[in-house]
Amino acid sequence: MNIIVPVKLVPDLVEELSIDASGTALDTAWLRMIVNEFDDHAIEQAIILKEQTGANVTVLSANIEGIDDLLFTAAAKGADRLIKLNGDFESGVNNHALAREMATIIRALKPDLILTGVQAHNDLDGSIGPQLAEYLGIPYIGYVSGVKVNGDKVNVRKEYPGGLIGEIQVSLPALLGIQAAEQPPRYVAISKVRQMMKTVNIEEQDLAIFDSLGAPTVNRMFVAEAAERASMLSENADEAAGQLINIFKELGTL
Amino acid sequence: MATTAISHTPSFSETFFSSLYQVENGERFRTCLQCGSCSGVCPFGYLMDFPPGRMIAGLRADEFNLVMETDTVWMCVSCYACAQICPSKIPITAGLMTRTKEELLLAGNVPSELQSALENSQRYGNPMGESPRKRADWTLGIEPQITLLGKERLPVDVLWFVGDYPSYHPRVQSVAKSLAKVLNALGINFGILGPEENSDGDTQRLAGERGLFEMLVEKNGRIFNKYQFGKIITSDPHAYNALKNEYPALGVSYPVQHSTQFLAEHIDQLKPLLKKEIQATVTYHDPCYLGRVNGVFDEPRLLLGAIPGLKLVEMAHNHSSSLCCGGGGGGMWLDGFQWEKAHARLSEWRVHEAVDIGANILAVACPYEPPRFEDAVKTIQQAEQLVVKDIVELLAEALG
Numbered sequence: 001m002n003i004i005v006p007v008k009l010v011p012d013l014v015e016e017l018s019i020d021a022s023g024t025a026l027d028t029a030w031l032r033m034i035v036n037e038f039d040d041h042a043i044e045q046a047i048i049l050k051e052q053t054g055a056n057v058t059v060l061s062a063n064i065e066g067i068d069d070l071l072f073t074a075a076a077k078g079a080d081r082l083i084k085l086n087g088d089f090e091s092g093v094n095n096h097a098l099a100r101e102m103a104t105i106i107r108a109l110k111p112d113l114i115l116t117g118v119q120a121h122n123d124l125d126g127s128i129g130p131q132l133a134e135y136l137g138i139p140y141i142g143y144v145s146g147v148k149v150n151g152d153k154v155n156v157r158k159e160y161p162g163g164l165i166g167e168i169q170v171s172l173p174a175l176l177g178i179q180a181a182e183q184p185p186r187y188v189a190i191s192k193v194r195q196m197m198k199t200v201n202i203e204e205q206d207l208a209i210f211d212s213l214g215a216p217t218v219n220r221m222f223v224a225e226a227a228e229r230a231s232m233l234s235e236n237a238d239e240a241a242g243q244l245i246n247i248f249k250e251l252g253t254l
Numbered sequence: 255m256a257t258t259a260i261s262h263t264p265s266f267s268e269t270f271f272s273s274l275y276q277v278e279n280g281e282r283f284r285t286c287l288q289c290g291s292c293s294g295v296c297p298f299g300y301l302m303d304f305p306p307g308r309m310i311a312g313l314r315a316d317e318f319n320l321v322m323e324t325d326t327v328w329m330c331v332s333c334y335a336c337a338q339i340c341p342s343k344i345p346i347t348a349g350l351m352t353r354t355k356e357e358l359l360l361a362g363n364v365p366s367e368l369q370s371a372l373e374n375s376q377r378y379g380n381p382m383g384e385s386p387r388k389r390a391d392w393t394l395g396i397e398p399q400i401t402l403l404g405k406e407r408l409p410v411d412v413l414w415f416v417g418d419y420p421s422y423h424p425r426v427q428s429v430a431k432s433l434a435k436v437l438n439a440l441g442i443n444f445g446i447l448g449p450e451e452n453s454d455g456d457t458q459r460l461a462g463e464r465g466l467f468e469m470l471v472e473k474n475g476r477i478f479n480k481y482q483f484g485k486i487i488t489s490d491p492h493a494y495n496a497l498k499n500e501y502p503a504l505g506v507s508y509p510v511q512h513s514t515q516f517l518a519e520h521i522d523q524l525k526p527l528l529k530k531e532i533q534a535t536v537t538y539h540d541p542c543y544l545g546r547v548n549g550v551f552d553e554p555r556l557l558l559g560a561i562p563g564l565k566l567v568e569m570a571h572n573h574s575s576s577l578c579c580g581g582g583g584g585g586m587w588l589d590g591f592q593w594e595k596a597h598a599r600l601s602e603w604r605v606h607e608a609v610d611i612g613a614n615i616l617a618v619a620c621p622y623e624p625p626r627f628e629d630a631v632k633t634i635q636q637a638e639q640l641v642v643k644d645i646v647e648l649l650a651e652a653l654g
Binding site for chain 2: 191192
């Protein structure tokens with residue numbers, strides 16, 4: 001079984017975000033990038049399937065700063081093949097454009113199963129999974145939290161709102177949007193990652209020029225603004241407590 | 255009759271045993287008497303599937319794989335009590351316990367709480383996953399302004415390695431601020447690294463992440479190399495231990511002192527400044543990596559003795575028999591795991607001792623301790639009146 005795992009780096013929210021001079025995008029100068037949490041689960045699920053069935057796992061991602069660490073870590077966990085995709089990511093590529101181009105590359109890899117994170121916090125034009133599945137012409141199931149291989153089909157557990165779980169069988173090839181792997185992403189000792197850096201090769205492939213057709217345009221990006229109706233309490237805890245008591249009294253709850 | 259050697263693939267026990275020989279005095283593992291002192295003195299030995307003595311027996315019986323199947327090695331807080339008591343002076347903590355954790359970690363047998371502390375240390379240079387850019391935020395508002403070496407680029411006498419918890423932990427930031435006050439009062443020419451500083455990595459090393467430790471040593475070593483300073487001081491015994499005993503073997507070698515040693519050297523200058531009385535009965539908790547491991551017992555007591563009004567009493571376990579607060583060897587990041595196994599915290603045991611001796615103040619000298627002991631104070635009824643203070647906080651208070 002050939003499993004392809006497209007993953008991406010997203011802004012790490014441990015640092016405060018700022019907006020660039022154009023007012024329509026994040027300022028990338030101070031951005032620290034981290035693997036999209038759901039993609040980390042997709043890698044874990046792929047490795048679990050490899051351990052169960054002997055699948056071959058390929059992890060691929062856009063070639064931006066920090067990607068090598070992500071890919072070598074995936075290799076240390078058990079990924080067999082690493083690919084980074086070269087392209088013009090500077091000008092703010094969106095998921096419509098990326099899905100179109102990645103579909104061409106992934107098709108050539110002849111996947112049986114594609115696992116990717118169900119969403120990312122910086123998806124502005126929809127998550128990439130369904131778009132990729134559409135361009136590949138294969139079924140998509142999202143919010144998946146368990147996968148069992150059953151011959152040329154897979155049985156998946158899909159999470160629905162309200163605590164409902166659906167069990168669905170789907171013929172391969174198929175694309176699954178992973179909500180959670182069957183176990184939390186594993187830890188790999190740094191010595192193992194460093195060993196990968198010395199011994200494993202990351203392949204490079206070129207993406208064609210991006211075509212963003214169909215994607216929305218960002219007119220303005222801004223930090224949430226307090227509306228006039230909101231009244232802000234003091235930052236001093238004692239004062240704030242006094243203010244709260246008055247508010248509760250006014251509302252008749254005290 | 256001629257005999258032929260039978261080729262033999264070494265078992266896991268054999269490979270592991272021979273790896274212990276690479277640790278300093280590792281050959282002493284052969285001299286274990288199986289007296290069981292290590293297992294008895296170990297604060298969590300009573301609940302380990304294989305306490306240290308049985309681990310050594312398992313090695314000899316070629317059954318170490320059984321040890322690797324359990325997870326109770328993660329109860330080890332690397333407190334050195336076993337190594338201290340061993341009549342054969344076997345390096346149990348540095349060798350056996352740490353090497354076993356390394357093997358468990360390589361095999362992926364890591365409690366998830368510990369996993370996130372290790373991932374954070376790798377990614378952000380601190381185990382709590384805080385922004386590296388905010389590492390010096392605790393200095394805001396301190397006057398005179400604390401020198402950031404990356405900004406000033408001037409030589410200093412003292413490079414203060416602040417450490418993770420004094421930099422970020424809201425309770426321990428107060429210790430950092432107090433040390434700044436004392437250093438300023440003494441007119442010391444000092445600077446800090448701020449955002450360029452990384453975790454010292456010692457506790458990660460003792461939790462089995464040798465590779466991460468080496469990475470952090472490389473990072474800190476590169477930064478130290480950029481600046482001119484006379485010596486390093488730190489209020490963190492773990493950082494002190496790493497810089498003194500572990501960094502040099504990796505090519506990063508600087509004179510280093512724990513802050514209590516540094517301040518004790520300045521006692522003649524400091525004592526006349528300590529004008530405000532602190533009327534209290536104080537007992538001092540020897541941190542494992544200051545006392546038992548590095549033999550610094552007198553300087554902290556000298557400093558406490560210099561504070562007017564203060565009466566120093568000793569707990570039942572003191573000096574080299576001091577009890578661990580439970581934070582070492584990864585214990586700081588295994589609170590839930592260890593609670594699940596033990597339903598007791600080592601910090602609570604210690605706080606009981608402080609209460610028994612009639613202390614009002616439990617004085618400490620390690621950044622793990624104020625939050626750990628204050629949490630313990632909250633859960634022990636008789637401890638309601640006990641206050642936990644770092645020695646440096648008491649000194650700053652006595653400066654008035």
